[in-house]
Amino acid sequence: MARLTRVLAVGLLALGVSCTPAGAAPSEVIVNIEHSRFDPGTIDVDAGTTVTFVVHNSDPIDHEFIIGDQAMQDIHEKGTEAHHGARPGEISVPALSTRTTTYTFTGPGTLIYGCHLPSHYDYGMRGVLEIS
Amino acid sequence: MRRYLGAVVLAILIVGTVAGPASACGGLVAANGSINLLRTATLAAYHDGIEHYVTSFEFAGGGAEFGSIVPLPGIPSDVKRGGEWTLQRLQQEVAPPQRFSLDTAVAGAAVAQKGAEVLLERTIDALDITVLKGGADEVGIWAKENGFRLPPDAPEVLDFYASRSPIFMAARFDIKRAAALDQSVGDGTPIHVIIPTPNPWVPLRILGLGRQPNEVIEADVFLLTDERPNLLPGPGVGAADGITIDRSEQASDLLMSDLRSDKGMRWLPTTAMHFTYMKIDSRAADLTHDLAIDASGLGIPSRIAAGLAAPAESWPVPETVPLALWIAIAAFGLGVMTFLVKGATMRWPV
Numbered sequence: 001m002a003r004l005t006r007v008l009a010v011g012l013l014a015l016g017v018s019c020t021p022a023g024a025a026p027s028e029v030i031v032n033i034e035h036s037r038f039d040p041g042t043i044d045v046d047a048g049t050t051v052t053f054v055v056h057n058s059d060p061i062d063h064e065f066i067i068g069d070q071a072m073q074d075i076h077e078k079g080t081e082a083h084h085g086a087r088p089g090e091i092s093v094p095a096l097s098t099r100t101t102t103y104t105f106t107g108p109g110t111l112i113y114g115c116h117l118p119s120h121y122d123y124g125m126r127g128v129l130e131i132s
Numbered sequence: 133m134r135r136y137l138g139a140v141v142l143a144i145l146i147v148g149t150v151a152g153p154a155s156a157c158g159g160l161v162a163a164n165g166s167i168n169l170l171r172t173a174t175l176a177a178y179h180d181g182i183e184h185y186v187t188s189f190e191f192a193g194g195g196a197e198f199g200s201i202v203p204l205p206g207i208p209s210d211v212k213r214g215g216e217w218t219l220q221r222l223q224q225e226v227a228p229p230q231r232f233s234l235d236t237a238v239a240g241a242a243v244a245q246k247g248a249e250v251l252l253e254r255t256i257d258a259l260d261i262t263v264l265k266g267g268a269d270e271v272g273i274w275a276k277e278n279g280f281r282l283p284p285d286a287p288e289v290l291d292f293y294a295s296r297s298p299i300f301m302a303a304r305f306d307i308k309r310a311a312a313l314d315q316s317v318g319d320g321t322p323i324h325v326i327i328p329t330p331n332p333w334v335p336l337r338i339l340g341l342g343r344q345p346n347e348v349i350e351a352d353v354f355l356l357t358d359e360r361p362n363l364l365p366g367p368g369v370g371a372a373d374g375i376t377i378d379r380s381e382q383a384s385d386l387l388m389s390d391l392r393s394d395k396g397m398r399w400l401p402t403t404a405m406h407f408t409y410m411k412i413d414s415r416a417a418d419l420t421h422d423l424a425i426d427a428s429g430l431g432i433p434s435r436i437a438a439g440l441a442a443p444a445e446s447w448p449v450p451e452t453v454p455l456a457l458w459i460a461i462a463a464f465g466l467g468v469m470t471f472l473v474k475g476a477t478m479r480w481p482v
Contacts, residue, residue: 036284036285061272061276119284123283
């Protein structure tokens with residue numbers, strides 16, 4: 001009986017996995033920051049999904065993780081907000097720390113995630129979000 | 133335009149809140165990321181197993197506090213005020229003389245520490261000097277907690293140095309003391325770092341800290357050694373683009389006499405020394421190495437000390453292996469790793 005239960009459980013798990021739509025966006029994405037670079041540099045997500053970004057900063061300096069289109073990035077590049085965290089998709093990530101932010105992608109397109117501490121964006125602290 | 137004031141050799145970082153334009157010296161990073169580039173100068177003299185590293189930190193003014201972080205090859209036995217005009221005299225040796233400035237001494241505050249171990253603290257004029265021991269993370273966090281605003285390339289550069297030597301020197305201008313000293317923009321404070329080490333070494337990559345890849349780094353490096361040194365990168369050896377040896381000759385009696393007569397420069401021997409003048413004129417993106425030196429002139433400078441090879445797991449190991457030893461090993465087919473040990477200070481792996 002116990003063996004039958006295990007077989008059924010495995011079968012249900014397999015069914016569950018097989019029912020997951022192919023290519024579905026993950027609900028959680030790990031983003032690492034090292035040497036002032038985002039890894040990965042490109043993230044694919046599905047339109048209509050809500051994604052939690054877990055951002056690990058392994059640098060001994062502060063960084064940011066700001067999601068938005070180019071116009072939004074330009075605003076932040078000139079902005080003066082010392083800290084982020086109140087709005088979805090915008091967080092400050094202190095040195096050697098991990099922070100999370102959740103963002104809902106409403107439609108297809110391309111967004112950018114970047115860091116706008118002085119000279120970080122120009123240094124290359126940016127990545128691309130492909131929403132399909 | 134060349135400046136003949138000895139300017140800091142090392143990257144200078146804004147400290148704390150920048151209140152005004154940061155007209156600056158070599159490596160200074162302003163709040164908006166703009167940088168004013170000036171030629172920098174340093175002396176690395178080596179005698180009796182001691183590196184005498186003389187450089188000058190230039191006051192940038194502008195209402196901002198600023199400082200720099202300097203990687204060192206070993207633990208300094210002392211940091212003190214440098215000679216009044218040593219760097220200027222060296223500049224004069226290789227170019228027509230220009231102006232120079234003199235500063236006056238004053239005491240000041242020290243800095244706190246956390247994470248990184250504070251090995252030594254000195255106050256020299258408006259500068260607070262702290263020698264730290266720690267990895268890139270510890271030093272970076274120390275810098276942050278002490279108000280240094282590190283540029284985005286700092287983590288990689290700190291890793292580059294910390295993987296070879298965990299010793300750093302942080303220098304920070306106290307703007308109030310600078311004002312009390314009536315320091316003007318461009319006034320330099322010479323610093324003399326005394327480092328027991330098997331061979332001298334000059335950090336170069338740090339000059340590019342906070343710079344844009346295409347920005348040109350200009351620096352004058354003066355070497356005084358008992359013998360003609362072997363250098364890496366050197367003429368035709370290693371990544372020497374942008375580095376030229378302008379002088380390599382026995383130091384004149386007049387130069388040695390002049391340098392010895394400067395304040396705090398009596399340590400220079402009365403015997404002849406070899407004088408090397410190296411000009412750095414390199415894009416920041418190309419300056420990805422340091423200057424390794426074999427002061428005996430008989431050995432091969434360490435590729436690791438030069439930053440041209442990654443440190444081995446067995447670090448620390450010796451600074452250089454003499455050429456004769458390599459020949460002996462090859463001749464006798466000995467598969468034995470041999471080390472030269474000259475004291476207990478930090479060494480670069482071969």
